[in-house]
Amino acid sequence: MKRRDLLKMATLAPCTSFILGTHKTHALTPRATTARRRRVRPTDAGWPSKESWQSLNAAVDGNLIEVRPLLAPCALQSDSPACVDVMQHLRNPFYLGDQAGGTQVSGWLDAWTPAPSAYAIRARGAADVVAGVNFARTNNLRLVVKGTGHSYLGTSNAADSLLIWTRAMSAVRLEDAFVPTGCSGTVAPVSAVTAETGAVSIDLYDAVTNRAGRYVQAGGCTDTGVAGLVQSGGFGSFSKGFGTAAANLLEAEVVTADGLVRTANACLNPDLFWALKGGGGGTFGVITRVTLQTHELPNRFGGASMKIKAQSDAAFARLIARFVSFYHSSLFNSHWGEQVKLGPDNTLEVSMASQGLDRAQLDDVWRPFAHWLEASPQDFTLMRPLFIYAIPPQRYWDVENNPSMIHDARAGSPKHHCWWSGDQDQVGAYIHGYESLWLPASLLEPYAQPRLAKALFAASRFKQLSLHMNKGLAGATPQARAAARQTAMNPAVVDAFTLVIIADGEGSAYPGLPRPPIDLKTAHADARAIGLAAAELRKIAPDAGSYVSESNYFNPSWQRAYWGSNYERLCIIKKKYDPEGLFFVHHGVGSEGWSADGFTPI
Numbered sequence: 001m002k003r004r005d006l007l008k009m010a011t012l013a014p015c016t017s018f019i020l021g022t023h024k025t026h027a028l029t030p031r032a033t034t035a036r037r038r039r040v041r042p043t044d045a046g047w048p049s050k051e052s053w054q055s056l057n058a059a060v061d062g063n064l065i066e067v068r069p070l071l072a073p074c075a076l077q078s079d080s081p082a083c084v085d086v087m088q089h090l091r092n093p094f095y096l097g098d099q100a101g102g103t104q105v106s107g108w109l110d111a112w113t114p115a116p117s118a119y120a121i122r123a124r125g126a127a128d129v130v131a132g133v134n135f136a137r138t139n140n141l142r143l144v145v146k147g148t149g150h151s152y153l154g155t156s157n158a159a160d161s162l163l164i165w166t167r168a169m170s171a172v173r174l175e176d177a178f179v180p181t182g183c184s185g186t187v188a189p190v191s192a193v194t195a196e197t198g199a200v201s202i203d204l205y206d207a208v209t210n211r212a213g214r215y216v217q218a219g220g221c222t223d224t225g226v227a228g229l230v231q232s233g234g235f236g237s238f239s240k241g242f243g244t245a246a247a248n249l250l251e252a253e254v255v256t257a258d259g260l261v262r263t264a265n266a267c268l269n270p271d272l273f274w275a276l277k278g279g280g281g282g283t284f285g286v287i288t289r290v291t292l293q294t295h296e297l298p299n300r301f302g303g304a305s306m307k308i309k310a311q312s313d314a315a316f317a318r319l320i321a322r323f324v325s326f327y328h329s330s331l332f333n334s335h336w337g338e339q340v341k342l343g344p345d346n347t348l349e350v351s352m353a354s355q356g357l358d359r360a361q362l363d364d365v366w367r368p369f370a371h372w373l374e375a376s377p378q379d380f381t382l383m384r385p386l387f388i389y390a391i392p393p394q395r396y397w398d399v400e401n402n403p404s405m406i407h408d409a410r411a412g413s414p415k416h417h418c419w420w421s422g423d424q425d426q427v428g429a430y431i432h433g434y435e436s437l438w439l440p441a442s443l444l445e446p447y448a449q450p451r452l453a454k455a456l457f458a459a460s461r462f463k464q465l466s467l468h469m470n471k472g473l474a475g476a477t478p479q480a481r482a483a484a485r486q487t488a489m490n491p492a493v494v495d496a497f498t499l500v501i502i503a504d505g506e507g508s509a510y511p512g513l514p515r516p517p518i519d520l521k522t523a524h525a526d527a528r529a530i531g532l533a534a535a536e537l538r539k540i541a542p543d544a545g546s547y548v549s550e551s552n553y554f555n556p557s558w559q560r561a562y563w564g565s566n567y568e569r570l571c572i573i574k575k576k577y578d579p580e581g582l583f584f585v586h587h588g589v590g591s592e593g594w595s596a597d598g599f600t601p602i
């Protein structure tokens, strides 16, 4: 480790000093210190007896299930109906979310492999969650929480654990005049939506936009779970207009490690409320319900897409420089989100989404860039010409009228359950490597643009870069930026114009899936190339933060990268609500106090 890195680490007190009470500068809520013990596995003498499990099962009305690996039916018989069923649906993200042993990615090279919990509670309400939390605490079990399993880092999956699985809790209700509990008389009522914790983004968009003509900030990926999203931060395509999901949280119901059902909002348990807004999933308790603010719907949603190939490295460098300048002058505002990709094959691919702009306005925005390209046919080929559209918002998430969406065709599945065809490759993917960095908007200033363009070009020599413009809030509305400052996310998100994601992998590699072995040499080469690409960007953004839920599993300074200056406060809140560390996730707040698998205190 370089000296500079050591110095950076030195300024950040490790969470263990708060958890264990050795940090000198903070008076912590006094609590009886309970010795943290190694958690038990099914092979240990201390594992609960059959009778204990039976009584837990009775307490949750028969909703305790033994969890099997996703491909377990195929290990028994490859032509059994159960095996045929799982193979048929392996590329359906809603199916994966509906399996107790399901994960949305099928693992990560040298990091984690899907491994089912010993048992899961298919929770139907807060009472089931309380039963699970109390059982795990009193029996010293490794506890894990899952909504739909959209964790790249594998944080909703742990072998030999008890899983609290919230997918079945998915009711959504609109609120005309919501006032958080305990805030009566201090805040004005607002329009809102209340969702049980297993609801996914498209459930919210369907209820709020399609049916009620309003807007709610959920995820871009339609099947991301609402509780995971809020605790990550949570970006959708239009986050520059409406902020993060976390910043829109008005209230959460949460079961904490002591088994209490608490309400968290600006008036009740405000410290917990703040921590739930971006402090990381599976860390502070089990959320059972959230209420998010809703907004007036803009007149149009739309977007622009195209793919350009430059004929030489020099032409590509020129194209990047021109796009950076065009982005700064024309797209760097609250209307535009989503992505631009820069590839080692000298391609620039635009897949941008807009809100609040009609077709004529979109044409005006893109015309100068299109003309610039047309002026140099010898340098640039349009692999896909510019396509611009603007539609009424209620058609955006309407699967019947949107050919870019794939419907969950299983019998009985809700009509609105669909995913973007562009997200199909992510379903069940196996990850070779992954990095993400927030780039500060200061790099867009005209004097800095040449440095930015040069670094983007240099990084793109190693791997494709995806610039997610909606995942940085510079250029967003003042309200969206101010609200994000009131969350636990790394404050760098407010001043970043983009989150650059550099990732690669391959198709599904679930344990037990019949397929050729992973080519480890290629996979490791991919991981190295991703690291080299990120290193080029760190030259211009040495302290770049990273989005907790879309980030590098191996990030050595994750505390600073995910939460920046908020980390210390998060540690104090963790200590207050979970002093024994019942809730553990990889690189979550307080995880320094545990072995990598979360079983052994260190």
Ligand SMILES: Cc1cc2nc3c(=O)[nH]c(=O)nc-3n(C[C@H](O)[C@H](O)[C@H](O)COP(=O)(O)OP(=O)(O)OC[C@H]3O[C@@H](n4cnc5c(N)ncnc54)[C@H](O)[C@@H]3O)c2cc1C
Residues within 6 Å of the ligand: 104, 105, 144, 145, 146, 147, 148, 149, 150, 151, 152, 155, 156, 166, 197, 219, 220, 221, 223, 224, 225, 226, 227, 228, 229, 231, 232, 233, 234, 235, 236, 280, 281, 282, 283, 285, 286, 287, 288, 426, 427, 549, 550, 585
């Ligand atoms: C394919 C894919 C697409 C994605 N798209 C987006 C996107 O568009 N925008 C974005 O911002 N992020 C995105 N993410 C990141 C994703 O939003 C986060 O990982 C989010 O936490 C997912 O929540 P989940 O319930 O779907 O997943 P899970 O894996 O079930 O949960 C994620 C984390 O939250 C915890 N958790 C889940 N439910 C609860 C609960 N009720 N109480 C307490 N903790 C809980 C879990 O323990 C786990 O640590 C994506 C991830 C993937 C894999």
